Amino acid sequence: MVDSARYDNAVRHLGYDPNILTEDEKIRLIQESQRRLARVEVLPDGKLSPGQAASLNLARAIAGTKVHAAYIPPASDRVKTAGMYSRSSGEIFISAGQLQRGSSTVDTIIHELAHHTSGAEDLEEAHGRAMTEVAGRVVALTSQGTFDEQLKDVRW
Numbered sequence: 001m002v003d004s005a006r007y008d009n010a011v012r013h014l015g016y017d018p019n020i021l022t023e024d025e026k027i028r029l030i031q032e033s034q035r036r037l038a039r040v041e042v043l044p045d046g047k048l049s050p051g052q053a054a055s056l057n058l059a060r061a062i063a064g065t066k067v068h069a070a071y072i073p074p075a076s077d078r079v080k081t082a083g084m085y086s087r088s089s090g091e092i093f094i095s096a097g098q099l100q101r102g103s104s105t106v107d108t109i110i111h112e113l114a115h116h117t118s119g120a121e122d123l124e125e126a127h128g129r130a131m132t133e134v135a136g137r138v139v140a141l142t143s144q145g146t147f148d149e150q151l152k153d154v155r156w
Helices: 004-013 023-037 050-063 102-118 125-143
Strands: 067-071 083-085 092-095
Touching: 004 023, 050 067, 050 092, 050 102, 083 102, 092 102, 102 125
Parallel strands: 067 092
Antiparallel strands: 083 092
């Protein structure tokens, strides 16, 4: 049995209207997206600018799991991919462009951690709830000074 709601959310996330596509077209779009994203390339820390490295260190402190700077191919012809969570390895990949500013890094790590903690996909209620929970935790830990060392070199 095809999970139409999950497919529809994935297709929306790829920038397409699921109401005008057949189930086969939806499946092809999702499969193509998976093929594209499988070409993610980890960027060595030494290849990052000092600002990117500072943002990556902040993301790693927030996540408590493996986080990599990466080249992430666009998931579709209509959207870029800021970050990616690997369910199989538990690793998070953040596009080098998202590491230019702390605000985009924090947004991305919260989004990807919500996949990790909820097991949910984009546009699912559980993912939205998890993003709120993760963001609340990040704010609380920040107010306690947990990330003070990592924050000092981040460009906002």
